[in-house]
Amino acid sequence: MRSEPTNGDALSALLKTLPMPNVQAARGRVASRIDSTLSRRNHSYAWWKRAVAVPLPAVAAVVLVVGSLAVVTMSGFLPSTDASAHVEPDAADALDIKVHVDASHTADLLDWLNEQDVGNVTIQLPDSATFDVLGEPVLVRPEELLIEPIDPGEEGSE
Numbered sequence: 001m002r003s004e005p006t007n008g009d010a011l012s013a014l015l016k017t018l019p020m021p022n023v024q025a026a027r028g029r030v031a032s033r034i035d036s037t038l039s040r041r042n043h044s045y046a047w048w049k050r051a052v053a054v055p056l057p058a059v060a061a062v063v064l065v066v067g068s069l070a071v072v073t074m075s076g077f078l079p080s081t082d083a084s085a086h087v088e089p090d091a092a093d094a095l096d097i098k099v100h101v102d103a104s105h106t107a108d109l110l111d112w113l114n115e116q117d118v119g120n121v122t123i124q125l126p127d128s129a130t131f132d133v134l135g136e137p138v139l140v141r142p143e144e145l146l147i148e149p150i151d152p153g154e155e156g157s158e
Contacts, residue, residue: 107149114147 019063101109113121 110147110149 099109
């Protein structure tokens with residue numbers, strides 16, 4: 001009860017008449033092609049040996065930026081040659097120090113100031129300070145000026 005041959009039957013008959021290909025040779029060719037492709041993909045180069053194309057303007061810009069940063073950074077470490085940068089030690093505003101001294105330690109402060117080799121000393125007293133006139137005013141040359149503390153016992157002897 002076989003019906004007419006179909007296209008599939010005709011193709012099968014045709015394939016049976018053709019000579020059998022050399023499967024081992026084809027298998028070898030396919031394997032060698034796969035191996036060569038994989039070896040080319042898996043071959044790794046060291047990152048420092050890889051060539052990278054960089055445009056010349058980009059290189060010039062990077063060199064300019066790095067050079068500018070180096071100059072700005074190093075300018076802070078180099079000694080200044082500007083004469084206005086040097087401060088004279090005996091300038092009027094060379095040293096501005098505020099010291100709060102208790103009245104009981106005023107004598108110690110005056111002794112310490114006499115021992116130091118300082119120029120002008122300005123002492124600013126509190127706004128609430130009140131003073132009584134004690135003795136006669138005297139004019140003194142700066143070379144002869146010697147600040148001496150007043151003995152607390154002498155204040156009431158007048």
